[in-house]
Amino acid sequence: MANTGAGAGIGEVLVRLEKKEQSTQRRALGWTIEKLLLAFRSSIVIIAFMVLWEVAPRLGWTNATFLPPLSEVLSTWWSLLLSGDLAEHMEVSLVRSIGGFALALVVSVPLGLAIGWWKSVAQYLNPLLELFRNTAVLALLPVFIMLLGLGETSKIAIIFYACVFPLLLNTISGVRNVDPLLIRSARSMGLSPVQLFRKVVLPASVPTIFVGIRQAGSASILVLVAAEMAGAKSGLGYFIQYTQFSFQITEMYAGIITISIFGVILNYALVTLEKKLTAWKQVSN
Amino acid sequence: MSIDSAKISIQQVNKSFRVRRRPGDLKGSSQSVKALDHINLDVKPGEFMVIVGPSGCGKSTLLDLLAGLTTPTSGQILLDGKPITGPNLDRGIVFQQYALFPWKTALANVEFGLETKGVPRKERRAIAQEYIELVGLAGFEHRYPHELSGGMKQRIAIARSLAYDPEVLLMDEPFAALDAQTRESLQSELLRIWEATKKTIIFITHGIEEAVYLGQRVAVMTSRPGRIKEVIEVPFEARTSEEDLRAHPDFVRLRHQIWDLLKDEVKLAQEQEKDRSLQSGTGKISGKGAATHG
Numbered sequence: 001m002a003n004t005g006a007g008a009g010i011g012e013v014l015v016r017l018e019k020k021e022q023s024t025q026r027r028a029l030g031w032t033i034e035k036l037l038l039a040f041r042s043s044i045v046i047i048a049f050m051v052l053w054e055v056a057p058r059l060g061w062t063n064a065t066f067l068p069p070l071s072e073v074l075s076t077w078w079s080l081l082l083s084g085d086l087a088e089h090m091e092v093s094l095v096r097s098i099g100g101f102a103l104a105l106v107v108s109v110p111l112g113l114a115i116g117w118w119k120s121v122a123q124y125l126n127p128l129l130e131l132f133r134n135t136a137v138l139a140l141l142p143v144f145i146m147l148l149g150l151g152e153t154s155k156i157a158i159i160f161y162a163c164v165f166p167l168l169l170n171t172i173s174g175v176r177n178v179d180p181l182l183i184r185s186a187r188s189m190g191l192s193p194v195q196l197f198r199k200v201v202l203p204a205s206v207p208t209i210f211v212g213i214r215q216a217g218s219a220s221i222l223v224l225v226a227a228e229m230a231g232a233k234s235g236l237g238y239f240i241q242y243t244q245f246s247f248q249i250t251e252m253y254a255g256i257i258t259i260s261i262f263g264v265i266l267n268y269a270l271v272t273l274e275k276k277l278t279a280w281k282q283v284s285n
Numbered sequence: 286m287s288i289d290s291a292k293i294s295i296q297q298v299n300k301s302f303r304v305r306r307r308p309g310d311l312k313g314s315s316q317s318v319k320a321l322d323h324i325n326l327d328v329k330p331g332e333f334m335v336i337v338g339p340s341g342c343g344k345s346t347l348l349d350l351l352a353g354l355t356t357p358t359s360g361q362i363l364l365d366g367k368p369i370t371g372p373n374l375d376r377g378i379v380f381q382q383y384a385l386f387p388w389k390t391a392l393a394n395v396e397f398g399l400e401t402k403g404v405p406r407k408e409r410r411a412i413a414q415e416y417i418e419l420v421g422l423a424g425f426e427h428r429y430p431h432e433l434s435g436g437m438k439q440r441i442a443i444a445r446s447l448a449y450d451p452e453v454l455l456m457d458e459p460f461a462a463l464d465a466q467t468r469e470s471l472q473s474e475l476l477r478i479w480e481a482t483k484k485t486i487i488f489i490t491h492g493i494e495e496a497v498y499l500g501q502r503v504a505v506m507t508s509r510p511g512r513i514k515e516v517i518e519v520p521f522e523a524r525t526s527e528e529d530l531r532a533h534p535d536f537v538r539l540r541h542q543i544w545d546l547l548k549d550e551v552k553l554a555q556e557q558e559k560d561r562s563l564q565s566g567t568g569k570i571s572g573k574g575a576a577t578h579g
Contacts, residue, residue: 182386184384186397187354187372188352189374189398190371190374203388204387280389280430
């Protein structure tokens with residue numbers, strides 16, 4: 001009775017799935033229109049913003065000296081890019097932020113894995129970690145400059161410091177929140193602790209570790225700019241600060257745009273990597 | 286039945302847990318709670334044994350012991366005459382909540398145990414494919430668990446446990462989380478798989494009808510501390526060919542008989558649960574936590 005009925009039900013589901021695929025092909029034309037609409041929706045506001053930036057100074061809504069039209073800023077940006085002035089500062093900033101970020105990644109992820117795995121270690125370290133995490137990084141900037149000077153070391157060190165905590169804390173929580181049932185299941189299949197860690201704990205904590213990686217990515221840029229503004233002889237933060245002081249306002253905006261492009265690219269790269277590594281996760285549209 | 290002909294022999298097994306009277310109370314006022322009390326049970330090779338009992342009676346503790354995830358306080362469990370010392374691929378477990386690895390495809394999940402066993406990649410793939418076909422999910426190999434329905438997930442979990450060819454299949458309320466229709470279809474599917482693979486199966490449930498439908502013998506457990514109250518023979522031959530087993534007069538009679546054995550235990554278990562909730566003040570059953578922990 002019910003058994004055979006449910007058996008047939010599965011077959012029916014299969015057929016229905018096939019039909020669904022066919023009909024999506026037929027609706028290919030509908031999809032392109034849908035895509036255009038989507039592109040329109042996601043770009044209209046940013047285009048409006050750019051138009052406003054262009055028009056406002058030209059119509060005298062704002063002071064054109066302090067907010068030059070976007071086209072002027074972009075042409076200055078382009079000439080700075082071609083002359084290599086900007087490239088020099090970009091390279092310096094890139095080395096600093098990626099250096100600090102990479103260093104933090106190499107240190108915090110293994111450390112976080114270890115702390116998460118050994119519960120007693122976490123108990124000892126947690127209060128100290130909480131204290132450090134809740135101390136605003138930039139408050140420590142003077143300390144870093146005093147101890148490590150104005151050179152590259154202090155810049156990379158403070159970026160490293162800013163990236164360590166999101167990475168460390170997310171890695172720890174990733175390891176500690178692995179579904180205990182998965183561990184039980186793997187243990188029942190006779191996995192050794194090392195295998196259990198490599199084949200279950202590590203992959204299961206990847207999504208949480210990535211939350212930390214993205215937080216660290218944005219922290220690295222924030223702290224980079226601040227550190228370069230506080231005391232540096234090169235870098236995008238320095239460039240923005242310097243151009244402001246010498247009243248090169250279009251150059252200053254060019255520097256700001258470079259920073260935001262840099263941030264967007266970094267975030268996009270990390271999101272793409274995350275999607276690739278956690279493709280198995282349920283996507284919530 | 287003599288002991289040495291048994292596939293699994295549970296002998297005089299006791300299991301106690303130490304639990305704190307009040308959660309958060311660090312000063313040693315812990316008490317010992319007996320979960321299992323002198324369990325004796327022999328399971329023949331190729332037998333389908335169902336263990337049924339009220340909730341909280343220690344069924345899952347018994348399964349953990351069989352799996353080797355915990356050790357008995359006293360007594361021993363023999364598999365083919367040798368005591369169980371820890372988890373091993375000679376026993377496969379199917380959990381109620383599937384326990385599939387969400388980052389692996391259906392095929393990779395089924396391959397998991399084989400990987401641990403050290404089967405080479407190509408062979409592994411072929412075996413996994415074969416078991417996916419056995420559970421009727423050919424075509425779904427490359428789906429991730431979140432893309433499968435509950436019933437499909439449980440089929441994959443069964444395929445995973447069968448793929449590494451264990452001596453005994455342990456199933457912990459595997460169909461309890463499924464809807465009634467999927468459950469019935471998976472029950473008959475399981476009987477078909479059992480007949481095809483001739484595995485020894487120990488199946489834990491709190492469903493009486495499920496117990497009578499699946500089991501060649503049904504062991505009825507008491508409320509905590511869990512003891513085996515009675516073992517009932519279910520004398521149906523070739524269940525799968527039977528038109529409608531559930532309407533058979535013998536089926537109805539056996540179901541009633543088991544219900545008679547269970548109903549006082551269920552009442553008792555409910556009382557116990559209430560008492561525990563009142564005592565701890567949190568409503569949590571600490572024994573369950575202790576059983577799954579570690």
